[in-house]
Amino acid sequence: GDSVTQMEGPVTLSEEAFLTIxxxxxxxxxxxxxxxxxxxxxxxxxxxxxxKADDKGSNKxxxxxxxxxxxxxxxxxxxxxxxxSAVYFCALTPYGNNxxxxxxxxxxxxxx
Amino acid sequence: EAQVTQxxxxxxxxxGKKLTVTCSQNMNHEYMSWxxxxxxxxxxxxxxxMNVEATDKGDVPEGYKVSRKEKRNFPLILESxxxxxxxxxxxxSKPGRAGIYGYTFGSxxxxxxx
Numbered sequence: 190g191d192s193v194t195q196m197e198g199p200v201t202l203s204e205e206a207f208l209t210i211x212x213x214x215x216x217x218x219x220x221x222x223x224x225x226x227x228x229x230x231x232x233x234x235x236x237x238x239x240x241k242a243d244d245k246g247s248n249k250x251x252x253x254x255x256x257x258x259x260x261x262x263x264x265x266x267x268x269x270x271x272x273x274s275a276v277y278f279c280a281l282t283p284y285g286n287n288x289x290x291x292x293x294x295x296x297x298x299x300x301x
Numbered sequence: 302e303a304q305v306t307q308x309x310x311x312x313x314x315x316x317g318k319k320l321t322v323t324c325s326q327n328m329n330h331e332y333m334s335w336x337x338x339x340x341x342x343x344x345x346x347x348x349x350x351m352n353v354e355a356t357d358k359g360d361v362p363e364g365y366k367v368s369r370k371e372k373r374n375f376p377l378i379l380e381s382x383x384x385x386x387x388x389x390x391x392x393x394s395k396p397g398r399a400g401i402y403g404y405t406f407g408s409x410x411x412x413x414x415x
Contacts, residue, residue, distance in 0.1 A: 232305075232406035233406040234406065238403050278343070278344070282401075287400060289404065293341070293343045
């Protein structure tokens with residue numbers, strides 16, 4: 190079935206470091222891909238999305254590119270801030286379907 | 302402000318006592334959904350609704366009911382709660398069925414069943 194895999198474990202890094210969170214997916218056809226962010230005590234917020242191959246989604250300094258050939262949608266940010274500390278979820282909606290499948294999420298902790 | 306509003310934010314109840322978690326959105330969205338979030342399991346869909354009077358089961362519907370009598374409201378009903386329904390619940394909505402739309406999520410309801 191359609192699924193999303195995120196790298197295991199929390200990510201801890203220093204302020205102004207480069208952030209990468211890996212996301213790979215399994216789906217038939219061309220799914221839509223999303224990154225959601227969950228700040229402590231809050232609901233999930235849509236961070237960015239890409240709906241077709243080679244699209245790049247971007248928002249708040251974060252970027253992710255839809256790579257059909259590697260079935261990936263890795264999240265990157267060039268210089269993180271303490272305020273970026275949150276849980277990040279990769280998700281997909283299969284083509285022709287309205288279900289949303291989430292990865293397990295990655296806790297990101299940015300240290301001053 | 303465009304938002305999804307859930308109530309209550311926190312709820313502690315006893316096994317078997319019926320409860321309802323309310324969800325309302327002010328964006329005229331057609332599609333609404335309920336998720337539960339559990340450590341190590343991520344987010345799982347409970348029920349969804351494509352429009353008024355159109356609901357269907359998600360991945361983990363057992364023990365839950367929903368209704369969609371008005372476009373803006375999508376309550377989650379636990380007729381006889383059990384401890385395994387202790388979880389963090391999120392309501393979400395999006396403009397339509399198409400997969401290209403992202404969800405707007407509520408702030409969550411933390412439910413404890415003792």
